[in-house]
Amino acid sequence: MGVSNYFSDCYEAARAKFREAARAAGATVETHANPSRGPEGEVRDWLALPTANGDADLTTDVIWIGPRDAERLLLTVSGTHGAEGFCGSGIQVGWLESGLYRELPRGTAMLMVHALNPHGFAWLRRVNEGNVDLNRNFIDHTGSYPVNEGYETLRDAICPAEWTAESLAAARERLDAYGQTHGAMALQSAISTGQYSDPQGVFYGGTAPTWSNRTLDSVLRRHAGHARHVAYIDLHTGLGPRGYGEIISNHPAGSGGHARVVEWYGDEATNGDDGTSSSAAVMGDTTVGVERALPAATVAGITLEYGTVPLDEVLTAVRADNWVHLHGDLAAPLGRELKTRMRRAFYADADDWKAMVWERAVDVHRRALRGLTEL
Numbered sequence: 001m002g003v004s005n006y007f008s009d010c011y012e013a014a015r016a017k018f019r020e021a022a023r024a025a026g027a028t029v030e031t032h033a034n035p036s037r038g039p040e041g042e043v044r045d046w047l048a049l050p051t052a053n054g055d056a057d058l059t060t061d062v063i064w065i066g067p068r069d070a071e072r073l074l075l076t077v078s079g080t081h082g083a084e085g086f087c088g089s090g091i092q093v094g095w096l097e098s099g100l101y102r103e104l105p106r107g108t109a110m111l112m113v114h115a116l117n118p119h120g121f122a123w124l125r126r127v128n129e130g131n132v133d134l135n136r137n138f139i140d141h142t143g144s145y146p147v148n149e150g151y152e153t154l155r156d157a158i159c160p161a162e163w164t165a166e167s168l169a170a171a172r173e174r175l176d177a178y179g180q181t182h183g184a185m186a187l188q189s190a191i192s193t194g195q196y197s198d199p200q201g202v203f204y205g206g207t208a209p210t211w212s213n214r215t216l217d218s219v220l221r222r223h224a225g226h227a228r229h230v231a232y233i234d235l236h237t238g239l240g241p242r243g244y245g246e247i248i249s250n251h252p253a254g255s256g257g258h259a260r261v262v263e264w265y266g267d268e269a270t271n272g273d274d275g276t277s278s279s280a281a282v283m284g285d286t287t288v289g290v291e292r293a294l295p296a297a298t299v300a301g302i303t304l305e306y307g308t309v310p311l312d313e314v315l316t317a318v319r320a321d322n323w324v325h326l327h328g329d330l331a332a333p334l335g336r337e338l339k340t341r342m343r344r345a346f347y348a349d350a351d352d353w354k355a356m357v358w359e360r361a362v363d364v365h366r367r368a369l370r371g372l373t374e375l
């Protein structure tokens with residue numbers, strides 16, 4: 001199977017490919033059914049999803065490769081941000097199809113979580129079934145939430161009630177003015193750092209652990225509670241230069257976790273906290289959940305973030321997706337157009353892009369395995 005064929009055109013095809021590759025590699029697939037539903041009827045047809053197959057049509061699939069009692073673990077997750085799963089699924093399928101899974105060093109195992117947010121993957125959304133950004137949901141929900149003042153200021157411009165040339169021009173003016181006054185990263189941060197005040201808005205972190213959050217937690221506790229050292233790679237798309245995979249440390253700058261990431265991946269490891277990353281600092285990401293579920297382990301968690309289209313197009317696609325699900329009609333021409341843009345923002349369906357993604361993924365996985373081995 002060539003590299004391009006590791007990747008799939010839709011969630012269901014990706015799931016089928018992953019399951020098949022997992023079985024061929026001798027792994028048992030553990031399936032977790034998401035309680036929400038995938039698209040149906042006309043919308044399903046034009047999203048190019050194959051025929052519906054009943055109630056449990058959205059699942060997170062999990063496999064374990066290597067010794068059950070391994071103390072060193074490589075953990076990869078795809079589809080934390082639903083629609084970004086095209087890329088992450090391709091990497092996981094490739095790792096199995098290519099036979100690279102046989103490279104696992106002695107005493108090391110691998111845990112793959114496929115489509116952590118299957119709803120978003122199937123519906124071409126970053127968010128889950130409750131409009132929650134899973135990568136902002138692993139925050140401590142018992143305390144008070146951080147306030148994103150930029151988001152509060154720009155809320156109506158970030159998520160306009162109408163999606164017309166006039167409303168977009170007015171919103172653009174406000175966003176640009178904010179960017180000019182406070183800087184481009186402050187604007188990006190206002191939109192994407194995360195917010196806990198607007199359940200219908202973008203980059204919303206929720207009020208409780210979501211289904212995907214709880215699923216990841218239980219999978220980790222059951223399978224990996226004995227692990228002492230964990231290399232975690234969360235597979236994402238949408239930021240940075242096209243086809244380039246940025247290694248973003250998921251640990252606070254100055255922490256032991258960040259130092260481990262730098263030791264393993266070198267100076268090219270970036271951090272949203274100190275302005276070295278194409279990403280704004282985020283709150284409540286999945287690595288927080290990994291560390292919480294595996295208190296006995298040291299964790300080196302990264303986001304492997306692949307560029308697709310320019311940042312402005314990505315953020316506009318996310319805002320448009322929010323609008324179309326809240327106010328628009330998915331089956332109408334505008335709805336279709338906006339969903340097409342959404343897909344393009346998170347998946348560059350081109351052979352050269354897939355080749356770059358794959359080559360980088362192999363290198364980063366190998367560095368992670370080396371880091372685990374040298375401990």
Ligand SMILES: [Zn+2]
Nearest residue numbers: 081084236237
């Ligand atoms: Zn992402």
